[in-house]
Amino acid sequence: MTASPPAIHFEHITKTFGGVTALDDVSLTVLPGEVHCLAGENGCGKSTIIKIITGVYQPDAGAEMEIFGHKLSAITPTIARKLGIDVIWQDLALFPQMSVAENIAFEAVLGNVPRVVRHSKMRDKASEVLQRLGVNLDLEAPLHTLSVAERQIVAVGRALVGEAKLVFMDEPTASLTKSETDKLLNIVDKLSADGVAVVFVSHRLAEVLKISSRVTVLRDGKLVGVYGTEGMTQSRLTELMTGHTFDSVVAAQDRNDAPTVLEVKNLSRRGEFKNIDLTIRAGEIVGVTGLIGAGRTELGHALFGMSRPDSGEITINGAPVRFRSNRDAIACGVAYVSEDRLTLGLVQPQSIADNIVLPVLDKILDKLGLFSAAKKEKTVHAWINDLAVKIGHPDDPITTLSGGNQQRIVLAKWLATKPKLLILDSPTVGVDVGARAGIFEIVRKLASEGLAILMITDEIPEAYYNSDRVIHMSGGEFTGEYDPRTSTIHQIEEAVFA
């Protein structure tokens, strides 16, 4: 018996757009039933290679492409699907108003010749697929009532209905919580056991190492190498992806003699959090971690005036405050950067400069109360220098920046309001490793200038290495506090996942 041909065997893949080389002589081999990871920083060519395999782009001349033993000279989306290749796109191509069943079995209503729809058959098909995945979902529920994680499962289901033998998952866990991620990873395992190959793209390296058997690393459009995940460590993988080494060092310091910025006493809000006592001093970074549903984000919202606590006190710089809205909170010097604000918080077609001054338009007026171009320029330059953003010109559109630099601009935007307390909610969701280090560099610099920072995060290592104190929140209460200098990361992990 001959071994079955690889699911994908691509060699000498080069792709240039205009004068820019996105991929330079890259090769990729994925075995049937294998979980293979494609790793690399943003812009390394991961998306380009997925688009070539699925037929969205054509590679430059000289490419050798083989899918399940079929030698191909060109791939179109139709050919790719016929050969059993399916992609679960980051921005899911699902239909929010339609039912779960219809989304999964959508293939049944495709085609240009009208036919009568057999709703019961579609339901059966969908329920069969969900059973295969070992998941229980209400087939009749409209998709928009599902959580992001459940939608991912629906997307996987749709791929399976199409008899996919190779599924690409582009950042499937970027917006998932820990437990949802585990569920999805279970499904990936199941697919692989069923003989379906999965190519996984993720920024969460721990996940990558856990789930995949081999990893192909790309950097700047070039192949760095293919590695087994056995014995591979996160720091080694980071090094391969970025070409730099990042040392994880506990950055915690003692801030006990600094003045108190935020003091919270006995703060409660029914169904969200209770009896919260919290003090943050100037220059202090406090990390709050825990499982989803622990009330972390809700606490952040209350501190930012987006919801009203039922009882308790909030004091900022010694003065008791009661926020009626987040405008009050901003006026008191609180800034809140939510996870989606880091990715969606920019007005995309506008220039870098316009984005920075957006929240402070009322502070850059001249004596007549008119918009002052000179003041705007001053503000913009100050922030760009301060945060070391690499830009062409402040008037360039924001889209010309890389993801990491865009996030620096978002921070600049909120820092322009001159806050005393900065609340960061999941600051690194969807950010690649290199840029993460950059974000924490900025966060620490801000703290050293006296800003009090509350950092909410799912990623325990992030909280551990970057905070002065780590608080574990569970069931709406603070259940533990750790000093990174005297605790180990495992102690926190055990407490959180116990």
Next chain:
Amino acid sequence: MRNFFRNSPTEAILLIVLAVVCLILTVATDQFLTLVNLANLLNASAINIIFAVGLVVVLIAGGIDISFAVAASVVQYVTVYVLAYFGGGNWLLGFLIAGSLGIGLGLINAFLIHYFRIISIVVTIATFNAFFGLLMFITSGRYLYNLPDWWTTRIILVEHQTASGRWAELTLPVAVMVVASIATWFLIRMTTTGRQLYAFGDNPEGARRVGINVAAMQAIAFGWAGMMAGIAGLMQVNFVQEVVPNALMGRELDVLAAVVLGGARLGGGKGSVLGCILGVMLIAIIQNGLNLLGISPFAFKMIVGAFILIAITLSNISFANFNFGRRT
């Protein structure tokens, strides 16, 4: 029942509001709940329902159409002349001509939207003006009374003499409305094309990626709306027995309001035939009730407007926001 409330919350709320309004009117007036009044209500609403089931297909596909009512007027005029050419014609010919002319005008909208990538509201505001301007220019606003007899004769399908001696009658437009509703329901619920229309309206990029023919979707949606508009125009002539160029002006907004009231989403991907019928009927019943209660007709528009706002507010706050415990 639980599924009906969850999957069609707007229709469910509308049904409840409609029931409450009917109950109030039954108690407050002695004429509302009579066969004669109900039959007249149906006869008068049939044309708007035919318009509505055409329009809802466009809304489901993520578009909007402002031009269908004046398109119906254009169809009426052209149909008169084409019928004269055929020496008078008959109902079958009338349906064929009015339906095809309507489809033709709808396809003009679809073509402009698809090939020049102009959003539908801009295209149909333009065609609304172009159709109406052309019609007024060519006809100089002339009314037509000299119509074939078969067209202007009232056709009574069911009649019943009530105890008071008055006749309750259902006329041809009601039957046409029923057929149009069933046909539309079949198209959007039961055919693959219909499901593609929902998908296209819901997530156009997603639809394109799974291989749905986008041009065909626009053509089917606007063609269907045009066909229904043509047929509604044919029925309106039967109802008023004359052709007047500006008779249907302003109807587009009434129908659009009723369809949106019936749960169709301006963003696409949502809408139902039941919702259209309920939306049109609710507005018609409120107007009828105000009439029977002796309220000044000048207040109608205001009260109807308020009702639309209340009903839409109710359906928006109803179930969607009561997802306690679900993380949003």
